[in-house]
Amino acid sequence: MEEDGKHAGESRTPVFRTVNLTKVYRGDGNDVWALRGIDLALHEGEIVVLLGPSGSGKSTFLNILGGLDHPSSGQVFFRRQELTAFDDNALTLYRRDHIGFVFQFYNLIPSLTARENVALVTEIAANPLTPEAALALVGLEDRMDHFPAQLSGGEQQRVAVARSVAKRPDVLLCDEPTGALDSATGIGVLAAIEGVNRELGTTAVIITHNAGIAAMADRVIAFADGRIAGISVNEERLPAHAISW
């Protein structure tokens, strides 16, 4: 298994490092092993795409990185801190300060406008972008005062991206961000993620079922049955606009 790619020299501290990470869902009789020992390092500023069949443990892995879930065993390090030692309050602060999430179902607050959904995060962040700047980043500067119900799915997802990046997170964790979108709209969203990675240097982890998207990554990590089945490094990252499916 190849650990280091071109963009991830040994000199750089990884953003995440996991050590023999496992997750077991105990059921009566048959336990489900969602993760069976993951050792992985993710580096500053890279875009990583996670691929793999349904049920292979991608979301579980991402949720543990994001501090939404606890592993059954193993360790997760965020920079030099051990996430697995954090209590619930510490995890909340960790999410607040360092992590941006984008989900398949956009999870906007329906009672807040686009601008306010972003402001929700910037109000509690230490060094945020303005909501306006964040929305400009995803090309929604014209729709700032619309409520989610007045936006299309793609627009809602771009608001979700803007909301995630507005606090200048260290990491952007995206679980099937284009899953509910058509190709053109999905590309708009991916372009927004790519733009953020380029302009703010945000590390991005993207789960997808769409192998085409892998082309925009620095590294592509394949999951299978709770394990890492392989890691490939792209010499050249394709811009999001060049992708299609």
Place this chain on the structure above:
Amino acid sequence: MTSLNKKLFRDLWHIRGQALAIAVVIAGGIATLVMALSAVDSLQETRRAFNEQYRFAHVFAHAKRAPNWVAKEIAAIPGVQRAEGRIAQDIIIDVANMPEPARGRVVSREAEGQSRLNDIVIRRGRDLRRAHPNEVLVNEAFAQAHGLQLGDIIHGNFNQHRRGLRIVGVALSPEFVYAIGPGDVVPDSRHFGVLWMSREALEAAYDLKGAFNNLTLTLSRAGSLADVIVQVDRLLAPYGGIGAYGRADQLSDAFVTSEMEQLEHLAVVIPPVFLVIAAFLFNVVIARIIQADREQIGLLKAFGYSYIDVGWLYLKLVLLITALGIFIGWSTGAWMGYAVTGLYRDFFRFPFLHFQVDSSTLAISACVGIFSAVIGTLSIVRRAVAIAPAVAMTPPMPSAYQASIIENLGLAQFLSQPARMIVRYIFRWPLRAMLTITGIAFSVAILVMSLFFFDAVGKMMEVHFFETERQDMSLTFVELRTDALRYNIDDLPGVLLVETFRIARAKLRLGHREERVAIRGLDADMELSRLVDINDRVVTPPPEGIILSSTLAKLLAAREGDIVTVSALEGRRRVRQLPVVRIIRQYIGLGAYMDRRALNRLMGEGDIISGAHLSTDRRIEPALYSALKGVPALLGLAVRRAALKTFSDMIEQHLHTMIFFYLTFAALIAVGVIYNSARISLSERARELASLRVLGFTRREVGAILAGELALLTFVALPLGCLAGYGLADLLVKLFDTKLYRLPLYIADATYGYAVLMVIAATIGSAWLVLRRVAALDLIAVMKTRE
């Protein structure tokens, strides 16, 4: 079990907390209904049986001295079934171990059970025996209050002769179920006793051989009360008759009636409040379930389930919860009814008191419970039935929100994003917010209303004992005495101030309305017993005209300046036209007042008094009491301190139980409404709140959004609830307005304070229950599914 029924029970289990809260609110309504109706039924049935078995009279009349043949004439009046003359007299009783004299009512009894009307139940001992003139039966309450044993001797002043009486029995009578002394506010069994003595002994004592001074009669089935009263009055007038009256004016029976009316009013006022709130809770809870089930409903229809299958599914859910509520309501209602009936057993003196819950009571209460549940949910279930199968296939849109009016007023800049979420959520579902506010307001209102009873009774007491009847003691005399007597009383030990008064019976008539009253004649400069008008100003009777209490004025439809016809029932029985010069505030009884001299002129018997109010020196009261026991003319004595004590004892025992029930109910409503409203907003917003947690908001911050919403709704509801409480109190004041007493519409500030604090406590408690769930929000599960 079919899969649909499995779903039904899983749904029910899922909302068990809310279902229980609703069931409890329904139970509150049903329980009040069952409690009130069963207590009324029990009292009514008990009274009916007692009155019938012991031949309680229908008409009562008092005269000075009527020959026995007049009773026979009265018995011959058409419509009269049976009439009996007897001797009844107020007396002073001297009981060993009690320094102050007690008042009593002595009633003649034909020896060895010959009396046919107003018979008695002998609880202990035996009946009177012929040729034992000093034997006496006493009423049970008095015997118990003094620990009197058979064979004990008590003393009475008969026509100015002191006489020892041997107790041979303890008895109860339908006439004295509520044994209240004349002029008393509540029964004081220590200071008021009923004695039964042989007719011969009393004839001798009061010089009434071959005559009677009291007459009672029963009506035949066809007899008309009004016609018979007119005839009796005509026949007794020459013998000093002061006007016959029916059971409605018989003090004891009227009190029992008024108590039953109170219970009936409660049954009318309280349950609807509960049931309206239950209907509202059903409405919001079922609406939420159906909203969450939209796609499932669409699917079921796509599978081929009919509209009726779907509608019935949700209706069954409602009916199951209602059934639980009815069951809880029935059992607690029966238990409460039993407790309340037990109170009445101590309060009223019935020889038996059978508690019963009619099946009709149960049926009625179940019907109103089901009715309110169905009313609350019908429109919602219809909406569910109307959901098209295609709904299952289309993803839901995010709820459409708008900027609320608050923000359009330019206040937005002051609101943080979470504050905006609260405000917009409330304005997104204005009807639901209003219903929640209404529910919370109702619980405040019920609290205010129940605590209002204390305030009102306290105020009544204050006005009666501290503003108007301020005398330490009131004396009444055997005979109408000239004013000279006043100077003898002055000489008694410890008497600081004496004010005399006269009482004379009369009929007041205005238009076709007529009331029998005791007019009190007062001197101009009374310090002790005063009249106070509606504006708290002290009123003195002018030399001409009559002053009426507001209730009497209302009964006569009289206003200041009207001329009433006063027909004296004593003295020369003159008839005069008098102007109503003032209407005064009075919460107890029907008062009519005149200048004493004017009253004496009207009666035409010279300068006469019938009693005196005293201010006394407490330190030498014992000396005064023993001196009073030796005053032969003394007929009655009321001690203010004792009256105050019995009054507060009664509140203690009687009111507390009822108020405990109300307070529990109010708390149940508050918790039911607030808990449900918080649960619904939690379930509707679980996703939103979980999103916030994912974004890095702490539990506390997320909880604050829910709590803030509750706080805001509660905050708006509190003043409304206080207003509604005032409204309910006003309604009760109107309903409880009887001839005997009425409640002042007075609510202390502290009452509002307590009500508000208790509802805030309920809000905090329910919020705590719900906020615990915020901690348990499953962040991953919420993120992984679409709404």
